[in-house]
Amino acid sequence: MSYNWIKPEEFSFNSFLLMDRWIIKMMCNHHLGNNEYDKNLGIALEYNPAVKWYLFHKCPECKPILEKLTEGVPKNLSSDEVRKAEIDAIREMETSIVLVHPEIMEKNCDYIYDWDKKFLLELADFTDKLVLDIGSGTGRLAFAAAQKAKRVYASEPTDALREYLLDKIKHENIDNVTVLDGTVEQIPYEDNTFDIVMSGHVVGDDYEREIAELTRVVKNGGYIIDCIGEDNRKRKPNEELLKRGFEAFYHVSKTGGDIYRYRKQVVK
Template sequence: MRYADTLRGQFPGLDPEADDLFLLEAHQVAQLPDRAPDRELAAVLHARPRLRRFLVARCPPIEEFLRRIAAEHGPVGPDELAACEDELMWEIADWVVYQRAPDRLDVEPDEAHDPCWTAISDVAAGHGVDLHDQVVVDAGAGTGRLTFLAAPTARHVFAVEPVAALRRHVRERAARQGIGNVFVLDGCLDQIPLPAATADVLMTRQAIGWRLDAELREVERVTKVDGLAIHLLGMPAPAPPGDELDPVLSAHGYRPGTYDERGVVRRLYVRRFGR
């Protein structure tokens, strides 16, 4: 299934439109080559010259990519343009939700029943790590699903998230709920804004993989000797033939595992450092 179709099912009634591209933040613009279909994006760029200027101003290195796809794919007529806009915007509809309605992604913390938190707790326990009073890093924290599950028992939780709208959302939620041990930081997995050897436990959920090798090196830097890194992936288990993530994670000393998210068995990876 194409990602656009998954997102259509996930966010009924969203109606993302091309004007939403003006909400994108720099690091999202940088990821457009990986996320946006070339032909559809080119069609929209031909129809909206201001958009091209906006995207380049947000993230100057994108210029070369935009120039290339515009040269490869010419302008289209009005009907096709509408179809291209629709397809493009649904491919990146999660970004539209981050900007317009992050509360649609909120999950009420439920330590007893959240399958992702159960997975983190079980993996930690399996490595002899008690999550109480630990310094926890949730990298690619989104709306803070894991952050708010870790907070009740952690000493501190650092929620690292590149999207400003999501950082604001986590800060506001922590303030509203009187949670004082959550600290929200602007950063990416390949540049985590924390000193070396900060985290007892570093966790991610559906956030690694854009620059995996650099991300895993950064995770190693930030995690303490004897600390634990746990990555929950979105993809169902087992890894498909030719999977690109597994060999890189193995080369970095991670062990594969699985967890059950409401009937779907998904992949996870864990590494205990210094052991």
């Protein structure tokens, strides 16, 4: 699915050199398997040996998978054929390309630039709370919560985004946001640490494991919040969250999308 966040023709295939190990693993786990994409990525890698070498060494566990893609790639393709394959591979990886270009993500992703912090702050009282933001991205939720919270811990597995968050903290003299590495499946904190744990566009690959981990680090009586951004998509309530005890809060975005936010108070 394309979100039209970028124009693939404007990007070099060297953008893949900015991908960290987490993104490469995500690419192999979630994008490969589409025959056309696999073919295009194989061509692009074979004709860009520096990128191929980087991916193999940055994420050695993915090397056997990526090696198979380059087997049998024709050696006599024209520069136009190679560029077409590169563009198609970039288009497929649109959501990851913006992760390694945070300034483009901040500018072009509607779920960020169209969002209003009121949609988060009305879900809970953040005043003087300890808050964890999972998959913080460019800090949409983290910096909104930090205006009221005692401290916000922004957990983000992508190197480029952690650097972006740290730069923003420095440039804007924000003193109550801490940036760290971590994923929703493995949160690097002890049980019962936070008053509020929040995320947006993160939960959904493995509900049982993810929600169990979120619940583990929330204090008794604390909240888990799922707060997506704004877009124009038509969607229905998330039945997986509802059946696990989450409340749903609905509004229509400025562009006509169905936006559902979720909250659950944890009782241990």
